[in-house]
Amino acid sequence: MRIGFDAKRAFFNRSGLGNYSRWCIDALTKFHPEQEYFLYKLKEDKGIEFESIKHAQTVMPDSFLHKTFRNYWRTKGVTKEIKKNNLDIYHGLSHELPIGIGKTNTKSVVTMHDAIFMRFPHLYDASYRSIFKRKYKHALKIADGIIAISKQSKDDIVEFFGTDPDRIKIIYQGCNPIFYDSASIEEIDKIKRKYHLPDEFILYVGTIEPRKNLLGIFEALVKSNIDLPVVAVGRPTQYLSKIKKFVTDNNIEDKAIFLHNVETPELPAIYQMAKLFVYPSLFEGFGIPILEALNSGTPVITTKGSCFPEVGGDAARYSEYGNTEELGDLMKSILNDSNLQKAMIEEGKKQALNFREEEVAQNLISYYKEVLSQ
DSSP states (O other): OEEEEEOHHHHHOOSHHHHHHHHHHHHHHHHOTTSEEEEEOSOSSOOSOOGGGGGSEEEOOOSHHHHHSHHHIIIIIHHHHHHHTTOSEEEESSSOOOTTGGGTTOEEEEEEOOOHHHHSGGGSOHHHHHHHHHHHHHHHHHOSEEEESSHHHHHHHHHHHOOOGGGEEEOOOOOOGGGSSOOOHHHHHHHHHHTTOOSSOEEEESOBSGGGOHHHHHHHHHHTTOOOOEEEESOBOTHHHHHHHHHHHTTOGGGEEEEOOOOGGGHHHHHHHOSEEEEOOSOOSSOHHHHHHHHHTOOEEEESSTTHHHHHTTTSEEEOTTOHHHHHHHHHHHHTOHHHHHHHHHHHHHHHGGGOHHHHHHHHHHHHHHHHHO
8 A cells, every 4th residue: 555644743743643643654664564655744844753754755845836835735735746646545644634635536544633622612712723623624524534543532523523433433542662661770860860850759741731730730739748749741831830830839849840841762761760640631632641651660640531541441540630639639549559559550561552553553554444445
């Protein structure tokens, strides 16, 4: 098969959608090198390097018009290259498909990650909702195949966009395989010194935005009188100022460490140093950090509901969103029980095996073949 990907986020996005894009492409090129792969990239900037760049052809706009209006090329002009490359499958990795792809004789697949902006519209401004609602509707209407990254995502697409559930295939994602292996003592010491990390800490990884509720961890820390610092790794937003005010008002500055520019290869060591990983998000499409923590051998607490039990299974522990007293009690019970920590780590390693890249890559290839046979 000749398989193409919308690789904009693979090259230029360091968070969730970019991680998913890189992970899918890397897994496919690694376990199915017999296929031909094409990465459709907006510009020549080097961007983020990832393994599969070496095993795929990169396609960029080549005309003056498309080099000048690159987003137009991605949303419509790219169909010229898709047709020229004679693709069997074009996979929109993040909710979108180009206009006119139905006229290229190439089958299209789109991955739908979530519909959070529909379920919680107050978290997004009107222009964002309008743009993405239009993009979602278009992709769902024209796609030959639709992938949801969790049952929760599938249910949301059916509920908010009226898509026939029989058109949607659930294919779970995984995480970067660098989280599979233990970091060396030397690497851990290097990272610890670089970021001035304490010997023991609670970890949060994710964009620092209201939906992901980092403030809830600090509120639980205070409410349950937990004497352990929190290390928060992630891109900041205006929400960070609210967290810092709470930290200052409650005199816990010594328990708050914010890291905003951590490189991905440094994350496994940070996860493995943590005593506990807490992810108190309101809602996600999947929640990759949970899987990263499970692979890293770190006990996990996350939120009841949404997709979280699909990822954490029986290995994680769950608290009601916004119930900081319950969250604090849960954190305290795990931190004070070494046997429970060991049991959670062991169960977490087993749970993480359900999302290994080889199995998911095979699921993707099988689904592409199924779409082609329709």
